[in-house]
Amino acid sequence: MFFQPDKENISIDNLKAVQEECLAKTIELAGRSPYYRKLFNKYGLKPKIKALKDIAKFPFTTKEDLRQSYPTGMVAVPFEEIVRMHASSGTTGKSTLVFHTKKDIENWAILVARGLYAVGVRKTDIFQNMMNYGLFTGGLGLHYGAEKLGALVIPAGSGNTKKQIELWLDLKTTVIHITPSYLFYLGHVIEEEEKIPLSKFSLKIAIVGAEPHSEETRRKLENIFGIKVFNCYGLSEMNGPGVAFECEYQNGLHLWEDHYYAEIINPDTGEVLPEGKEGELVLTTLAREGMPVIRYRTRDITKFIKGRCPCGRTHRRIERIKGRTDDMFIVKGVNIFPSQIEGVLMQIPEVDKNYRIVIDRYEGLDKLIVEVEVKKGFFDGELSHLKAIQDKLTNKLKENILVTPVVNLVEPGSLPSSTGKAQRVIDKRRL
Ligand code: DLL
Numbered sequence: 001m002f003f004q005p006d007k008e009n010i011s012i013d014n015l016k017a018v019q020e021e022c023l024a025k026t027i028e029l030a031g032r033s034p035y036y037r038k039l040f041n042k043y044g045l046k047p048k049i050k051a052l053k054d055i056a057k058f059p060f061t062t063k064e065d066l067r068q069s070y071p072t073g074m075v076a077v078p079f080e081e082i083v084r085m086h087a088s089s090g091t092t093g094k095s096t097l098v099f100h101t102k103k104d105i106e107n108w109a110i111l112v113a114r115g116l117y118a119v120g121v122r123k124t125d126i127f128q129n130m131m132n133y134g135l136f137t138g139g140l141g142l143h144y145g146a147e148k149l150g151a152l153v154i155p156a157g158s159g160n161t162k163k164q165i166e167l168w169l170d171l172k173t174t175v176i177h178i179t180p181s182y183l184f185y186l187g188h189v190i191e192e193e194e195k196i197p198l199s200k201f202s203l204k205i206a207i208v209g210a211e212p213h214s215e216e217t218r219r220k221l222e223n224i225f226g227i228k229v230f231n232c233y234g235l236s237e238m239n240g241p242g243v244a245f246e247c248e249y250q251n252g253l254h255l256w257e258d259h260y261y262a263e264i265i266n267p268d269t270g271e272v273l274p275e276g277k278e279g280e281l282v283l284t285t286l287a288r289e290g291m292p293v294i295r296y297r298t299r300d301i302t303k304f305i306k307g308r309c310p311c312g313r314t315h316r317r318i319e320r321i322k323g324r325t326d327d328m329f330i331v332k333g334v335n336i337f338p339s340q341i342e343g344v345l346m347q348i349p350e351v352d353k354n355y356r357i358v359i360d361r362y363e364g365l366d367k368l369i370v371e372v373e374v375k376k377g378f379f380d381g382e383l384s385h386l387k388a389i390q391d392k393l394t395n396k397l398k399e400n401i402l403v404t405p406v407v408n409l410v411e412p413g414s415l416p417s418s419t420g421k422a423q424r425v426i427d428k429r430r431l
Contacts, residue, residue, distance in 0.1 A: 002117040002149045004110075007258055008313045017312060018258050020052050022286035030292040033076040035069040044119045046267075053263065060270065060282065060295045063088075065094035066237065074291045082290050085165050087135040095135070098236055100289040105144065107287055108239045112145020115245025118254070118311065119230040120205060121175050123150035128168060130178040131210065132158045132420055134376050137240025138210050142177045142232075145242060151175070158182060159419040161189050165196070172202040177232075180213040180221065181422035182351035188225045188413055192376070198225060207232050210239055211421045212323050212339050216346035218250075231320055237296050238283050244318055252305040252317030259287050262316070263295070264303060278303040279320065280325055299325045301337075326385040329427060331359060331366045335351050336401050338424050341370060350378050350389045352412040360428040368405040370397065373412045387395070 010018070030036040031047030040047055045057060064198040066074065075082065083102050100108070121127065127146040133139030133301070139157060146153045154171060156164055158179075163188070167173065178186070183206055190196050203225060208218075209232035218229045233253050234243040243260060244253035254263055260283045264273045265282040281298045285291075301324070305317040325335035338357060345351050352373040360367045372393060378385060386409055393407045 001123070002113040004114060008114060008118075008254075008315065010258070010314055012314055015257055016052065019261055019286060022258070023052060023055060023261055023284065024049050024290045026276055026284065026286055026288070027294065029076045029289065030074075031073045033292070035065070035073040036076075036292075036294070052261070055263075055284065055295065056272065058294050060297050062297050063096060063237075063299075065356055066293075067094050069359055070094050071097050072295065076292055077101060077289055084140075085135075086140075086236050086240060096237060098239070100239070100288075101290045104239070104288050104290050107259065107326055108141060108242060109144035109148040111239075111259060112142055112242035112245075113148040114208070115232060115242050115254075116142075116145055116149050116151075116175075118163045118245055118247040118313070119207065120228070120248060121146070121149060121151060121207075125151040125156065125174045125204075126171055126202075127151040127177070128154040128156050128164070128171075128173040128174045130156050130176055130182065136420075137234070137236045138177070138179075141240035141242060142207070143233070146175075146177075161186060161419070162194075165190060165194060168203070169196070169200060174202055175205045175207065176203065177207045177209075179210050179418070179420055179422065180208045180217055181211065181354075181418045181424075182420065183208060183221055183225075183229075185417040185419070187221075188353050188417070192413060201225075201341065203227050205230065209233055212321050212327070212337075214339050214343035214346060215320065216343045220346045227371065233300075233321060235298055237293055237298075237379070238285060238406060239288070243283070247309060247311040247313060249307065249309060249311055252310065252319055253316045255318050256312050257315045260284065262284055262304075262318075265297075267297075267299075267301075274406075275304050276306050278319075278322070281321075301325060327425070329359060329425065331368045331403050334401065334403050336368075336403065340399060340401055341405075342424075344396050345370075345372060345393070348389075348393060348396065351393075352376075353413075354415045354417060356415050357425045358428065359425070361423075365410075366429070368403055369408060370405045371408045371410055371415060373415055374409045376412050379411060 081101045082099045084100045131138030206229045221229045230246045234241040244255040263282040264279040273279045281300045301322040302318045352375045354373045356371045358369040398404045
C-alpha cells in the first residue's frame, strides 16, 4: 500500500502553508548556489520570502540558464552530499545536468510511488520498465518508485523488442512503463511479426509519458491491448517522471503541489495567467536539496483543470500537455501543434499505429505533408478504397487545423519507429 492521505488529501489551506514554508527554505537554499547567489546580487534580491506571492519578485530560470551554469553552478549543497546526477535528453547544445542528494532520490521515489498507486499499481504487480536507463530519468525514476511501492521490477530498458516480449510473456508482466510511440511499435511487432494473440499477455496497465500524445492515442492504445493506459508527466530539471500523474479517473494529472509550486504564464509576455487559462507551465522545486530551481520555464503548454477530483486528492490537476512551445510549427500562417494532427488521425479506424509530419516549401509556399500508416486490410488493390480514406483524412484534418494537408497513405510498419521519444515532425524549411 502506498497512499499518503495526510499529504495527498491535505486541505487546501494546509497545502498552502506547506508550500509557503517549503518555498522560503528553497529560496534560502538556492541563494547558496553560485548561480542564484550571483543572480540575487544582480537584482538586489534577498533570499527570503514572507508569502507565496513573493515568488513573483524572482526572475524565471530557463534552459539556457541551466546551460550557462554547466556543470555544477546550481548545486546548493556541499558536493559530497550529492549521490546522483541525471541529464536532459536535449539534442542541441550542452546537456543540462541535475544533481540529487540521498533525500532527493528518496522524495522522487515517493512521488512516483504515489502516482503508481493512484492508477492502481500494487505490491503484487510485475512491473516491466521499458524506458531507457542511464542519464535519462525515465528508467531509474520509475524503477525506484515501483520498488518503493513494493512491486517486482524488471529493469528491461528500451529497445531489444523481442526480448521484451519474451520477458513480458514468461514473467506475466502486469504493468509496463513505456513511451506511447514505442507501445504502438510493440503492438505492431506482436500482431504483425510475432503473430502472438494479445490474449496470451497478462498486461493490465501501461504508464506512458515522456512525449506529448493525445487522448485519442490513449484510447486507441487501450483498445489495441485491452488495458488501461495512464499518463505520467515530468522533466529532468524537476527530477523526471512523477511531477504529475493521472489517477484512476483519467481526467487530468495531479501535480504534486507539496513538492512543486506551479504557475501558468503567457509564453510571449511572461505574465502569470489566472487559473484555468492555457499557457506555459512554470515550476519551482519545493523540497529539493541538491539543486533547487526557481520558476523554471518548462515550455510545456497546459492549463489547470478547475474543481475537485472524485479521487479525493487535493493537488490540482493539469490537462495533458498539448505540446511544447518549441514544437509548435506555423504553416501558411496557422499555428499547429503535432498533437492536433495526432488527435484527428487516431480517431479514424482505418489508421494504423504510426504517422509522420513533413513540412516543406515549394515555390515560396508552405506544404504540409502527413504520412499515415493504414491498416493492412485496406491495401486490397482497390485504388478507390485508398482514395476514399485519403479524402476522409484530408477533410477531417482540414476541419481541425484549418490548413489542407497532402495526405500520403503508406503500409503498416513502413515509417521509422522509435523505442524512446519519437521524432514526428520533419521541418525541411529549417534544414
Ligand atoms: O521525459 C521525463 C519523463 C520520463 C517523463 C518518463 C515521463 C515519463 P526529459 O527528457 O527532460 O524528461 O523531457 C521532458 O518531455 O518537458 C515534456 O515536453 C515532455 N514530456 C514528458 N512527459 C510528458 C507527458 C522526461 N506525459 C519533456 N506528456 C517535458 C507530454 C511529456 N509531454
